[in-house]
Amino acid sequence: MSHPGVPDPGGSGVSVTLVPALPTLPSAPSAPLDVLGVPGEINLDYAASAPCARAAADAVAELLPWYASVHRGAGALSRRCTLAYEQARQTVGDFFGVRADDHVIFTRNTTDALNLLARAVPAGTTVVTFASEHHANLLPWPRGSVRLPVPSDPDGAVRDLAAALAELRRGSSPALPVLVAVTGASNVTGERWPVAELARVAHRHGARIVLDAAQLAPHAPVDLRTLDVDYLAVSGHKLYAPFGAGVLIGRADWLDAAPPYLAGGGATSHVGPATHDVTWATGPARHEGGTPNLLGAVALAAVCAALDDADQTALAAHEQALLARLRTGLAALPHVVELRTFGPNAPRVGIVSFVVAGWDSTEVATRLAAEHHIGVRDGLFCAHPLARRLLSEAAGRTGRRDLPPTALRASIGLGSTAAQVDRLLAALAELG
Numbered sequence: 001m002s003h004p005g006v007p008d009p010g011g012s013g014v015s016v017t018l019v020p021a022l023p024t025l026p027s028a029p030s031a032p033l034d035v036l037g038v039p040g041e042i043n044l045d046y047a048a049s050a051p052c053a054r055a056a057a058d059a060v061a062e063l064l065p066w067y068a069s070v071h072r073g074a075g076a077l078s079r080r081c082t083l084a085y086e087q088a089r090q091t092v093g094d095f096f097g098v099r100a101d102d103h104v105i106f107t108r109n110t111t112d113a114l115n116l117l118a119r120a121v122p123a124g125t126t127v128v129t130f131a132s133e134h135h136a137n138l139l140p141w142p143r144g145s146v147r148l149p150v151p152s153d154p155d156g157a158v159r160d161l162a163a164a165l166a167e168l169r170r171g172s173s174p175a176l177p178v179l180v181a182v183t184g185a186s187n188v189t190g191e192r193w194p195v196a197e198l199a200r201v202a203h204r205h206g207a208r209i210v211l212d213a214a215q216l217a218p219h220a221p222v223d224l225r226t227l228d229v230d231y232l233a234v235s236g237h238k239l240y241a242p243f244g245a246g247v248l249i250g251r252a253d254w255l256d257a258a259p260p261y262l263a264g265g266g267a268t269s270h271v272g273p274a275t276h277d278v279t280w281a282t283g284p285a286r287h288e289g290g291t292p293n294l295l296g297a298v299a300l301a302a303v304c305a306a307l308d309d310a311d312q313t314a315l316a317a318h319e320q321a322l323l324a325r326l327r328t329g330l331a332a333l334p335h336v337v338e339l340r341t342f343g344p345n346a347p348r349v350g351i352v353s354f355v356v357a358g359w360d361s362t363e364v365a366t367r368l369a370a371e372h373h374i375g376v377r378d379g380l381f382c383a384h385p386l387a388r389r390l391l392s393e394a395a396g397r398t399g400r401r402d403l404p405p406t407a408l409r410a411s412i413g414l415g416s417t418a419a420q421v422d423r424l425l426a427a428l429a430e431l432g
């Protein structure tokens with residue numbers, strides 16, 4: 001059966017029962033990188049979960065009628081789904097600059113990807129992070145990991161890492177594995193981290209480096225080869241593909257030598273009658289036990305392909321113009337204080353955290369939603385050590401005693417407009 005809205009991709013004559021069409025919005029987006037949304041609702045919380053790109057929605061809608069098992073069936077539907085899943089792996093890997101000796105492993109999200117890596121590092125690995133990381137990049141690491149203090153500028157981060165690695169190497173055999181784990185952009189401040197420089201320092205000291213690209217990838221090209229990082233973790237739902245897939249990409253040797261992250265079907269090449277008679281698969285399958293998230297992988301790949309086709313420089317320029325408008329507007333409000341780790345002009349992506357003096361942040365967020373239909377995030381953003389530190393720094397910098405103990409965060413991306421930014425600024429101005 002054919003249908004005008006859902007092409008029959010394989011033309012195999014298999015009967016296809018159609019799912020209901022996606023709800024149509026009054027201004028339904030049609031370009032691949034247009035994002036879905038609800039008219040009248042202003043979403044300024046992209047850093048938590050970005051809206052769905054048309055490319056992701058279309059890819060899922062196209063595949064849904066074919067939905068069947070992956071790697072587990074000989075039928076036409078199943079074979080198409082297996083192909084789609086493996087093509088998605090290729091597309092996502094290529095988008096992030098996968099190398100010949102890397103694996104591309106689908107996960108649930110960045111947290112899952114970093115936990116997988118934490119289980120796969122060789123015994124005795126020391127992991128070095130900064131205290132400014134998101135909890136997903138602070139908590140999974142083994143005991144004995146080193147947490148460096150929050151640096152005051154990007155150069156300081158590079159210097160501190162070099163000193164810490166030199167110190168580590170002085171006291172240990174050069175053969176002992178060390179992994180540096182850093183974010184590409186802070187989920188609290190949006191500030192970018194000097195990833196390529198940190199990677200150079202890590203490698204100079206015989207360490208590997210994993211990049212938490214959860215917040216960088218939605219705003220800027222991220223390429224394993226250009227940055228020379230060993231591993232990279234990303235969440236689809238922050239990259240306009242809200243179907244529950246993430247990815248860990250990186251060096252195969254540690255991953256192939258590690259126990260499977262999820263023991264079960266699909267992760268084995270042989271299981272015998274005795275309890276421990278099992279041979280685990282190598283390659284991505286080793287860590288992808290259980291039926292995979294086909295639609296999540298396909299959605300993520302669709303966004304990667306659409307971004308690849310787009311003028312990413314123009315997208316970034318648009319976002320930077322909006323970010324400048326937002327930050328300038330916030331700075332003009334005497335009762336609003338921005339949080340920052342580095343200097344005010346440090347490079348950053350479209351994320352700003354701030355406090356409104358004299359106002360509880362949850363109350364502000366609730367009012368913005370109820371009275372202005374604006375969605376922002378409030379709290380400590382799963383980066384408690386950093387957020388608390390920045391709140392206290394803000395109090396010290398401004399000398400104000402009426403700053404609240406938690407913060408607000410506005411974040412933008414594809415589809416964000418100057419009018420939305422201005423609505424937020426006007427709403428905050430009313431609180432002065």
Ligand SMILES: Cc1ncc(COP(=O)(O)O)c(C=O)c1O
Pocket residue numbers: 047048109110111112134136137183185186187212214215235237382
């Ligand atoms: C920098 C950073 N790393 C990791 C994560 C965890 O992402 P997820 O919740 O998708 O696992 C987040 C989520 O906000 C983040 O901002």
